[in-house]
Amino acid sequence: VSPTAPEPTAPDPAGSRRTGRPRSTEADRAILDAARAALVELGWGGLSMADVAARAGVAKTTLYRRWPSKNELVLDAVADLLGELELPDLGSLRADVACVVQRFAELLERPETQTALMAIVAESTRDPALRRRIRTSIVEPHRRLVVLGRQRAQSRGELPPDAADPGATIDLIFDVIAGAVVHRTLVTGEPVDPVWANHFTTFLLAGLTALHTPPTTP
Amino acid sequence: VSPTAPEPTAPDPAGSRRTGRPRSTEADRAILDAARAALVELGWGGLSMADVAARAGVAKTTLYRRWPSKNELVLDAVADLLGELELPDLGSLRADVACVVQRFAELLERPETQTALMAIVAESTRDPALRRRIRTSIVEPHRRLVVLGRQRAQSRGELPPDAADPGATIDLIFDVIAGAVVHRTLVTGEPVDPVWANHFTTFLLAGLTALHTPPTTP
Amino acid sequence: VSPTAPEPTAPDPAGSRRTGRPRSTEADRAILDAARAALVELGWGGLSMADVAARAGVAKTTLYRRWPSKNELVLDAVADLLGELELPDLGSLRADVACVVQRFAELLERPETQTALMAIVAESTRDPALRRRIRTSIVEPHRRLVVLGRQRAQSRGELPPDAADPGATIDLIFDVIAGAVVHRTLVTGEPVDPVWANHFTTFLLAGLTALHTPPTTP
Amino acid sequence: VSPTAPEPTAPDPAGSRRTGRPRSTEADRAILDAARAALVELGWGGLSMADVAARAGVAKTTLYRRWPSKNELVLDAVADLLGELELPDLGSLRADVACVVQRFAELLERPETQTALMAIVAESTRDPALRRRIRTSIVEPHRRLVVLGRQRAQSRGELPPDAADPGATIDLIFDVIAGAVVHRTLVTGEPVDPVWANHFTTFLLAGLTALHTPPTTP
């Protein structure tokens, strides 16, 4: 997963292998860059190992020495495109929500991110291991932003303290935010313009409040 | 798009072709069925034209006479998997919303639908024509369900009459519903269980109401 | 074999079939012409039935209604290119020989004849029936010219009467004349210029005389 | 042309290629053997690359890495079938001539030689480059045998020293010997039996002598 430890699972088999020529770290960088470029140009299916090797100025052997297959390589190349979101404290829940929506939309409007995300999600429908890697390296960090935002809102008094099942509502909120932005960007195919973002923020805040309000009308 | 009109774009240029041996309609059916079966078993990438032809009891040439490439064939094979949603009138907005969420989730939990949808969406990030086909044959029919549901709610008095920009809010609602379900199913990788669905319905109703309520609180 | 009776073997199965639309005779002509043109342009292997049909302005069905296969069609198309030789009586054996050499060389220097002859001979190495057709429709007529020439020479007194085994020497003479010209034209790849033709005639006359002279030195 | 240098024209551009895995020489051998076997069994047209590859225990790609097309491969496979003639010194011109006729006839009566020779000659009527390859690798070696035979006869005193244009008469003699044997074998379709061979030898010797005798009869 991590680009600095490309060996499939264990970065160093049993502490050994200290002799011989060490692997070039420039090569890692060049290969991942080449893979990202090829992914954007050609898509997951059109990307070929020989092409990536040629772009990186490297032999095909070198690729296979570091990653066991094309899918693993592309996944590594893609992983760090999607972990960049941060959430500044803007002082109010509404501002925080609007900000995260906008940041996420900006991320998804870059073509390499679109291709990368859709490609690995598509591939993951047939590969449970890949799905797990997506959960840990992409979904989980973003989910944490939602947790953080709610804590801030609670400490400001904008939201009541945690309900009975905090995990479940976190999941839901995350699915709504990420899902709506992804759907608009990739399926509907329309940009996340200010009007839509504003409506969406309103929508979210209402839903958020409703979720934290115990159903008073039984 | 439609399985009965496999010609790439125009099903038959108005007036048809009257000469020559007509194409076998059984073959169309058999090929599309075979393609769907192969898609579920092997995934988009593992599906091979020769295999589809063999399953359909048909020559490979017959496939290429009807579809210009593997992608086009699979797209047609897949298209009618996704247009099946209907929206019964259950008497209340909440019930209608819960129903559509559940139906959509059931659709997306079938493995062939997952593979198919993600694969074509992934491909569409690099192919504007494909994206247009997705919009017209998949997105638009689903979007109409949202329009219908809102009309029903308005005639019941559960929602106020249309706001100033009905299209924009329809788009938003649709993005939220479809996006959240897709995200939960395919990215988060968790099932749409009753708890989540219930929370989501609550969330949606609150948001919906907020969208239809002019911002009275400055 | 005959272009006017294209039915495989029997031109009319048991005298019957007098009803229905008669076959177009123009089509025969057009098809054979098209086949010859295609043969010269593309060679035996490169020639395709669909192409011949298109050149002749005719449907592929029409070809297969008249000839059972590509090879049969091409053979018919080629057959009448090679039966054109005649042998005028020039008054002396030497003149007659020189004339037949020159005529044969002219025939073989036309590209369509080259392609046609070599193609059917090549094909005949794997098809005994084709070899028989070559013998009767191509070899035999030419061989008769040799018989005729010898008779004339004998009646002029230039050669003694038939030896014990006339057929054997006729075969030999024919093989030498045709073989040498064919070899020079197609294998050596040089033209039959007057110098070569003159030497060849001298050579032939000497051999001819020797063959008709009983071996005096036992 | 040579089976040990299958690269289309230049076997290795002077200085070679020193990097990468070297080509398997066993594969060369196995492929050419397989091609020859397939040629005899199936003929030029019936031979398929996939079949040759399977017989040789090799992937189809390996064939195409070495030869650009089926024709080139078969040509190489065939070339060394035809360069096997040698001419022992039997002590007299007549014996030498009889020997070369018999040897050549034996060569041409093997089915693989027939198929191979006719096929490449047929192909060469449409391919000047192929014709040149035939000249240098097949025709020229055989022609040299005629030169050698004449030199021996001259040194024995059976023939006078070279006439004015030795090349021209060599060409002629070669065309007659090779042409007659080829014609009898492939076109006439009769075997080169002892009677024919004996007559042919007599014929050749007479012609040979006449060619070397200046025309004393004005």
Next chain:
DNA sequence: TCCTAAGCGAGACGGTACGTCGTGTCTTCGG
């Protein structure tokens, strides 16, 4: 005169081979 069997154009069909491309493994060299 009309009926009817055959010819005809058009083109789909089942096959088979083609030649290309991509993957992941291997084998050789030089650093």
Next chain:
DNA sequence: CCGAAGACACGACGTACCGTCTCGCTTAGGA
């Protein structure tokens, strides 16, 4: 021992041609 170069087995791709078939239309001859 690493890295480059590239050969290799495998298998899918999309194309071309063969020879067959199935349409609907045309065209004569025999009734």
